[in-house]
Amino acid sequence: MTLTIERPVETAAVPVPEPEVADKTDDLAKTKELVIVNWSGELDKVWPVLILSSTAAASGLRCRVFVTFWGLLPFVKDQKRIVGENWMQKMLTLMQRPGIDHLKLSKMNFLGMGPWMMGVLRKKYNVASPRELLEAATAMGVEFIPCQMTMDMFGLKREDLIAEMGEPAGAATAIEIMTEADASLFI
Amino acid sequence: MTIQISRQVDARGLSCPMPIVNTAQAIRAIGSGELIEVLATDPGSVKDFAAWSRTTGNELIEQSVGDGVFRFVLRRK
Numbered sequence: 001m002t003l004t005i006e007r008p009v010e011t012a013a014v015p016v017p018e019p020e021v022a023d024k025t026d027d028l029a030k031t032k033e034l035v036i037v038n039w040s041g042e043l044d045k046v047w048p049v050l051i052l053s054s055t056a057a058a059s060g061l062r063c064r065v066f067v068t069f070w071g072l073l074p075f076v077k078d079q080k081r082i083v084g085e086n087w088m089q090k091m092l093t094l095m096q097r098p099g100i101d102h103l104k105l106s107k108m109n110f111l112g113m114g115p116w117m118m119g120v121l122r123k124k125y126n127v128a129s130p131r132e133l134l135e136a137a138t139a140m141g142v143e144f145i146p147c148q149m150t151m152d153m154f155g156l157k158r159e160d161l162i163a164e165m166g167e168p169a170g171a172a173t174a175i176e177i178m179t180e181a182d183a184s185l186f187i
Numbered sequence: 188m189t190i191q192i193s194r195q196v197d198a199r200g201l202s203c204p205m206p207i208v209n210t211a212q213a214i215r216a217i218g219s220g221e222l223i224e225v226l227a228t229d230p231g232s233v234k235d236f237a238a239w240s241r242t243t244g245n246e247l248i249e250q251s252v253g254d255g256v257f258r259f260v261l262r263r264k
Contacts, residue, residue, distance in 0.1 A: 032242075055204040058211030059242040127202040136208050 017167075033062045035181040037174060041070035041096055043103035043115055043130070049187050050133035057140035064181075066174045067165070068147035073098040074130070075144065076160050084155035092154060100131050100162075138164040145169050145177075190249075190260070193221040199228045199256060206232050207239050214245060214263050222248070225259040232257055 034056040038049045049065065056063040067075055076083060076098030083098060084090045096104070105114040122129060128136070138144070146161055148168040158168070178184040196213045198206035206227040214223050225236070233250070236259045240247040249260035 051204050054208050058204070058208045059239055060211075060244075061242075125202055126200050128205050128208075133204075136205075136212075140208070140211065 031060065031062050033064070033177075033181040033183075035174075035178045035184040036063070036065045037178070037184070037186040038065050038067045038071035039069050040106070040187060041073045041103070042106040043118065044106050045187050046071070046074050046100075046103055047130050047133070050130055050137055052185070053142045054133050054137040054140060057137060057142045061182075062143075063137075063141075064143045064145060064177055066145045066147065066169075066177070068150050068174075070096065072146060072150045072154065072156065072161075074100050074103055075146065075162055075165055076156065077162055078102070080160055083160050086155065089153075089155035098160075100134055103130065134164070145173065147171075147174075190222060192224045192260070193217040194223045196223065196225045198232070199226050201227070202229055203231050203235065207235055210236075210239075210261070211243075214261070217263050219263050221263055223261050223263065225261070227257045227259070228255055230257075232259075236261070 034053070036049055036053055038046065040046065049071075053063045053065050073093065073096050076093075078099035078101050080098050081093070082090045083093050103115065104112070105118065108114040119129075121127075144165050146156075146165050146168045148170050151157070151161075151168055158165075194213055194217050196206075196210050198209055201209070206225065206229055210223065210225050217223060225232075227236075229235075233252075236247060236250070239245070240261060244264040246262040246264070247259060248262050249258075251258045
């Protein structure tokens with residue numbers, strides 16, 4: 001029996017991406033690696049992610065941050081207010097304002113009073129802001145990987161995200177880099 | 188004998204992790220074997236520079252404290 005495909009699907013060759021994990025043969029000389037899954041979108045969770053990732057890079061580690069779910073919205077360009085393609089996606093960003101400068105606290109938010117006080121304390125004690133840490137992290141080579149599925153679900157395009165975000169990927173990439181890393185965190 | 192410092196980092200007043208982050212960026216500008224001097228006021232930096240030295244292999248060759256300022260001298264690996 002022969003099977004004829006009436007309308008062959010047009011496909012173009014897709015280059016095989018470079019493996020996310022470096023050659024496993026020279027384990028001794030291997031650079032230590034830290035992987036963080038940034039799931040949360042709140043100030044008090046994104047902040048430690050940026051502190052740890054920039055410090056990891058400063059300590060000579062390869063550091064990759066897989067950015068997913070609520071954690072993706074802080075990495076939308078700050079000037080974006082409402083993003084998404086339909087009303088549900090737009091409602092989402094209305095409820096959680098995107099951008100690294102617009103983070104809420106996971107507790108004691110008090111309609112913005114909490115983050116405001118946190119900002120005052122931050123300046124008083126000269127603590128680097130999430131924005132400053134993000135700039136330091138990217139300057140030192142921390143790689144940010146946006147979750148493709150979250151982008152689809154939230155209606156986010158590559159151009160909605162900050163330029164420092166890398167190539168979008170999925171759960172299998174997250175699993176691969178986590179299992180190969182020396183430490184991995186889910187925040 | 189005086190030691191030759193190739194570069195200085197003034198991290199006085201800065202909180203964690205900026206003394207380390209700034210030092211890591213500055214140490215890239217000096218050659219292997221050269222020295223970097225860091226001034227910091229963050230009390231946590233005492234433990235942190237020792238840990239950073241162990242992680243990176245940049246040797247912490249001198250540390251001192253005076254007037255609330257911590258001074259670290261590191262040799263780039």
